Amino acid sequence: MKYTTNNPRQLAVMTLVRTSNGSYSNLQINAVIQSTSMGPADKGLFTNIVYGVIQHRLTLEYQLRPFLREPEKTETWVKELLYTAMYQLEYLDRVPKRAIFDETIKIAKQMGHDGTRRFVTGILHQMDRQGMPNLDDIQDEKTRLSIEYSVPTWLVEMLDEQLGKPKTASILASLNKAPKQSVRANLAKISQKDLLADLAKDGYDAEPSQVSSEGIIINDGQIIHSDFFTDGLLTIQDESAMLPVESMQISPDDNVLDACSAPGGKTTQIASRLKAGKVFALDIHKNKLKTVQRNATRLGVYKQVETFELDARKVDTKFEDGLFDSILVDAPCSGLGLLRRKPEIRYDKTIADINRLSEIQLQILNAVSAKVKTGGTITYSTCTIVKQENQDVIAKFISENPNFDITKTKTANHLNPDSKMVQIYPDDYDSDGFFVCSLIRKS
Template sequence: MNYQTNNPRELAVKTLLRTRGGSYSNLQINAVIESTSMSEVDRGLFTTIVYGVIQHRLTLEYQLAPFLKSPDKTDDWVKELLYTAMYQLFYLDRVPKRAIFDESIKLAKKMGHDGTRRFVTGILHQMDRQGVQDPATISDPTLRLSIKYSLPKWLVSLIKAQLGEQKAIRIFQSLNQAPKQSVRFNRAKITKSALIKQLTEAGFKVEESRVAGEGLIINDGQILHSPFFQKGLLTIQDESAMLPVESMPIHEGEMILDACSAPGGKTTQIAAKLRVGKVIALDIHQNKLKTVLRNAQRLGVADLVETQALDARKVDDVFSDQTFDHILVDAPCSGFGLMRRKPEIRYGKTLADVNHLAQIQLQILEAVAPKVKTGGTMTYSTCTIVQQENQAVIKRFIEKHPDFQIEPTKTDRNLTTTEDGMLTIYPDDFGSDGFFVCSLVKKL
């Protein structure tokens, strides 16, 4: 796509419009960066503004509302332009106010006309004179938290009810912090110590993950376009996302099913642990399986991976009972553990969606359960933090399938599980994604 500009603020406005239309922010940001020739500084400003506006959208909408006499008649792109200016004014320390005003007013004229320029100029100066509403003055406590942390009111209520107000607020505070640059070293090609040495020599600042044994945190430098990534010595994966496979008792030569595999981070992690054997990677979308195979080829484990386009609820059509030593169900979920990395997730879903997903998750577990061998394991994981999709799904499954029992989830770092052995990582615990892992054993 030709964006016809390298202006980071203009590109931010256009990108925000697309994400409002349902596009994923990270994919849009990557597409813009790859299709333009912005400097490194401008790429950073562009990325910061896009993520920042999405993260703080409800707060910014609340603060802009008193200045719009006819909000329904104000073009969406003009609102997005104003949000980008407000985000820079209220959340970025290093950008001078005059530069923010000048750039925003120029953009208003370029993207609109002289009337738009006057409109934007008037609002910015009025806002500068009067100040904006402080969410702390909102009397309704749930609405106050919703506007302050820019989370839907229903989600604030749900997390407060399940985890208590103090824990909920710690989670909310953590969600608008920048995500870490986390990678998994590829044991199929290199040892962890050798990779750390090579990364350090190349000028990257590296530390070991406190969450996952195979995880490394890159504190300085962009790893995605580096030779380390291209040669498959590592892959980008959140620390928490490594835990489901880390907890699986995988041995060489085994047959393993990854029931919901795309984009392939966990599939390739299984394959790297296997060395010999096979991982069957299912996904309902054929095009997503191409990504799984590309990742497997880059990481040098493609000969261990077999993909099949199949809804995991229909495994009976293809596989016999007791086929697999282990099964991973990294289930489709609401994604509320990923809100730091994909901030738009918080706005598009409802409680009805959560309950519907819980039904699908249970259906997948029930469909694949007969396919695991007696004595084998089934690992259930999600990247969400709400109990309807986690503990409640497991409870319902165990009630209907007494031939399975929960085994304490074991991780390399001995992370603490609950009394029933299940593991939940919340976004505030380690600054990683929120994740849930439960290990189930099919009784002998």
Template sequence: MKYTTNNPRQLAVETLVRTSSGSYSNLQINAVIESTTMNAADRGLFTNIVYGVIQHRLTLEFQLKPFLRDPEKTESWVKELLYTAMYQLEYLDRVPKRAIFDETIKISKKMGHDGTRRFVTGILHQMDRKGMPKIADIQNETDRLSVMYSVPTWLISMLQVQLGKPKTAAILKSLNKAPKQSVRFNAAKITKSQLMDQLTVDGFDVEASKVSESGIVIDGGQIIHSSFFKDGLLTIQDESAMLPVESMAIHPSDLILDACSAPGGKTTQIASHLTDGKVFALDIHNNKLKTVKRNASRLGVLPQVETFELDARKVDQKFKDEMFDQILVDAPCSGLGLLRRKPEIRYDKTPEDIERLSHIQMQILEAVAPKVKTGGTITYSTCTIVKQENQDVVSEFVRRHPDFQIDKTKTALDLHQDETGMLKIYPDDYESDGFFVCSLVKKS
């Protein structure tokens, strides 16, 4: 797509219109950055505004509503423009109010007409004169939390029932913090200490992850544009997402099935531990498997990876029983552990999605169960934090398959498991993604 401006605020409005229609924010942001000539400061402002408005959408909707006579008749881009102004006023300390008003009014005329300019100007001055409605005045507690943290009421209620009010409150408070930039060092090419030393010399601030032994938290620049990334010395991955493979105790000659592999972070993590072994990576979309191969090639582990365009529920079509030493099922899920990194998920998902996905998760486990050797392990993981997709799926699977038992999920940094041995990471625990990992051993 061609863009007719390099104005970060206007580009933010255009991007928000597309994401509100169902496009993924990270893909849209990357496309804009690659297709324009914004400088580093403008790229930062643009990204901050887009993610900020999405993160705080329910808050901003509540605050704007009293100033719109007829919200349904207000064009969507005008609302997004006003949200960008409100976000800057509320959350960005360094941007002067006059600059925000001037830029917003200019954009309203450029994207609309003089009538739009007058409309936007009037609302901005009303907000300035009257002030925003107070969230504290909302009487219902769940509604108040929903507006305060911009999380749907159904999800808050579900988490309160499953985790209790104090834990839910801690999770909600953590969700709108900026996500950390974390990478996994590529064990096939470099050691962790070597990489950390080289990153420091190159001007990055680095810290060893407190979640995964493979992880490094980085500050001081965009690592994706660095030679470290291009040369395959590291790959971008959340700290929690490294744990499923870390828990697997891989031997160099293992045959491993990665039942749901794209985009390949865990596939390549497995492959980095293999020499004469092999990881068979499945996905239902061939274009996603191309991404897996690209990542494996960049990281120098392509010889250890074999891809198959296949639904994991149909593994009987390709693979023999008891063929694999280990199987990873990083199952398709609601993604509710990723709300900090992918904020639009909170508005896209419904309780019905959770129910539907839990059935798919069970179908995948049932299909792959015969393919692991006796004594082998199925590692089941998700990036969600609700019981229906995690403990409930595992409990039902073990009930149906008494030849499997839950084993303690082991991590290098010995993270706390619950009494059953399952590992549950919540977004507030380490300010990483929410994740669930369970080890299912096939008994003799």
């Protein structure tokens, strides 16, 4: 798509209209950045506004409602424009109010007409005089938490039931923080320690991850545009997402199955440990396997990776029993541990989705269970934080497969001293929420 403007605020409104119609925010943001000539500061403001409005949508909707006489008759783009102004006023300290008002009113006229300009001007000045509605006035606590942190009520209730009020409140408060820029050192080419030293020489403010022994947090600069990324010394990956492979006991000559591989972060992490061995990477989508192959090529581990377009539930059609030394099932899930990076997930998912996904997760585990050798391990992981997709799936699998036992998931930083499984919540380390469990085949 061609854009006739480089105004980051106007582009944010246009992007928010598309995401409100079901488009993925990260794809839309990337498309706009690639199709316009915004400078770095404007790109940052544009991205901040888009993600910020999506993150705080329920809060902004609640606060705007009293100022609209006929909300159902107000055009979508006008509401999105007002949300962008409200977000900047409430959450961006460095942007002067006058600049926000002037830009918002100007966009109202450019995208609409003089009547739209008057309408938007009136609401902005009314908000300025009256102030925003006070969330503390909401009597029901779960409704208040839902609106304050902009998550659906059902999720508040589910977390409250499973984890209790203090932990739920802590998780919800963490979800709207900016995600950290996290990378994984490609052990096929360089150690974490040497990569940290090289990053420091190049002027990057970088520090080792508290979560993964392979992870590094980049505190400034866009590492994806660096030679470190181009040369395959590192890859972009959340530190929690590194734990499933870090916990696997992989030898250089092993055959490993990655049952749900795309986009390839964990596939290439497995491959970085192999020499003569191979990782067999499955995915149901052919196009996504191309991404796996591109990542493996950039990281220099393509010889250790073989891809197959295959639903993991149909492994019997391709592989014989007992073929693999270990198996990774990084299962399709609700993604509720990723709300910081993918804020629209919170509005898309339902309890029905969680129940449907937990059935698929169990089906995949059951399907691959015969493919691991006796004494071998299946590592099950998800990027979600609810028991239905994690502990409950494991309990059902063990009850249906008595030839498997849960064995302790070992992490380099000993993250689970009191449990065999690893459950990372988004507020624990300000990383993605993740679950990892190791299952050993006894016979």
